[in-house]
Amino acid sequence: MKIIQLEYFLAVVRYNSFTKAAQFLHISQPSLTTSIKKMEADLGYPLFIRTTKELKITEKGIQFYKYAQSLVETYHKTLDRMYDLNISDAPRIKFSILESTSSWIAMVIQQHHHEYETQRYQIVEQHSMETIISSLLNFDVHFALSNEKIERDSIVSVPLYDEPYVLITPKGAIQETEQKADDLQHLPLILPNRQYQVRKHLDEYFKHLNIHPNIVLETDRFEAATTFVHRGLGYTIIPRFYYQSFSANHLNAVKIKPSIERTIYINYLEQRKLSEPANTLIDECIAYWKFQ
Template sequence: MKIIQLEYFVAVVKYNNFTKAANFLHISQPSLTATIKKLENELGYELFIRTTKDIKITEKGIQFYNYAEELIQTYHQTVEKMHDLNTSQEPKIKLSILESSNQWVSQVIAAHHKHHMNQTYLVSEIHDQNKILEQLLNFENHIAFTNEQITHEAIESIPLYEESYVLIAPKDTFPKTKALSIQSLPLILPTQGSQVRKHLDDYFKRMNIHPEIIMEVDRFEAATNFVHRRLGYAVIPRVYYQSFNARDLDAIDIRPQIGRTIYINYLKKRKHSERVLSLIEHCISYWNIKE
């Protein structure tokens, strides 16, 4: 079985028509039909039921389609990675970051890049702790930032800095107020399942606070936009308040205080290049200097 056979099969499923799929693939319709028939013979079962009017995918064909899609995607991702190795002497450094860390991480990468001008980077934003761990263990990322420590024997998880959460509000909404309770305020909070929301829910439970949640959003950027529109007040990490989107708002300390620790994580058993190790050191040094 070859990847090209899977790609032909997927095209027939997507177009639900042999002629249209053949035109898309730039091959003859008889050649496509023969390829699918050969694939069915190799598998030992039919993928399609053919009539004079149309074709219908079988139940086994549906299951095979799901596997075929995954295999094709994996194949092309692998080819792309091999191409990266061929066109660059230095493979990409891959990082997963938190939304709140965008600003300082960009400064660190800029400083790192000055010393390694031909280095390229792939930066993704991931907040699911399980996915972060999985990608580190599967060698998909070199470095990952989390707002909770990863407790796994294969992972080095180093605390970088601590920060408090703050309430953001339109300018002069609470004049001369340095700290306040969020007990009865209309709040814009992260959606359920995120680590930040978990921190806040634990805080509400400990403090016996019953929050008035008027909106839930996926990103701090969206939350601050809605605060600008005076739809409510958002709780965000203090470091994110440095971002362009939040700088025209007031940041007010929450009473009692709530905070978190940001960690840098990497796989112990992986043979990291000197450049990856240098970037890790840049991240650690950035916060040592700050403190």
Template structure:
């Protein structure tokens, strides 16, 4: 069975239609139908139940689909890694970053590229710590930033800096910042499930505060845009307040103070190229000179 056959099958499931899948794949419908029949013959069971009106995936088809998706993803990831090994180019440095770290990471990349002018990078925002760990253990990323320490025998987890959370408001909304209470303010908070939201929920629970949450947003950029519109007040990490998007807003320390630590993480057993180790050192150096 070939990868292209699996991709054909995945397209049929995605569009729930042979006609639409064939259009997407730029092949004829009879050719697609014959491919699916060939897969079913090789497997010895039906993947779809077909009627004159529609198609439905079978229970075995669902299990096969899950395996097919994983196989196709692994295939393309492997191809990318093989291309990265092209001797004419240095492999990409692949890192997972936090939204709040975009600005300083870009400065570190600029510093690093002065030393390695042919270096390329792949940066992706990942906020789920288990996903970051999985990518490191599977050799998918060279390093990852987290807002909590990763405790794992195979991972170096090094603290970079500590930052407080701040309340951001339109300019001059609160002349006396020392008397601002978040208890009754209309708040814009990160969505449930994020690590930042967990920090904030724990904070509210400790202080027996029932926050007036009017908007939940999955990015700090969205939260600050809502503040710009006068829709409420957002709680964000202080480092993000330095970003372009948070200009023309005030940042007020919340009291009692709530803070978090940012860690850089990488795999112990991986033989990292000198360029990757240099990048890690630059991240640490950046925050050492900041302090």
């Protein structure tokens, strides 16, 4: 069975139609149908139930879909890595960051690029601890930033810095430089969605203080949250260093009392042999905060 056959199958599942899948793949519908029938014959079971009115995937087809999706994804990642090695003697350094870290990481990369002028980089944002750990263990990234320590024997988790959370308000909305936690429950709050670690920090903080926040909006990104504050839809609570970003221009940052803060970590696989530029970049991230 070939990768292209798996991609044909995935397209049919995605569009739930042989006609639409064939159009997407730029092949004829009879060719696509023949390919799927060949797959079913090789496997020894049907992947789809076809009627004149509808197309349904079988139970075994669902299980096969999971494996096919994983195989195709791995295949394309492998091609990407091989291409990367072909076009450069220095493969890309791939790492994941948090939204709030982009400002300082840009300065570290700028310095690093002066030392390694041919070096290329690939950066992704990852906020779920599960995703971060998976990316490290699957060699998808060389290192990752997180806002929790990763407790894994195979992963080195080095603390970089602590940063407090602050209440972001429209200019002049709150005159005080500090806001008591009890008063937060009287404000319309815009917070991250529940799957993110920042939200978990805030939920634990509120629970510990027996506070019932008035959450009017939930979002995936700090950028969206600050935009909603600009629009007068409420207040948000974000890490202090994100307040220095462009998105938070013309907004006020108010300290929260008692304070709530998080620690940012840099994480990498202990046994993975990294290139000199990748190791240097990790060292420079650690050094940046050592001298701040």
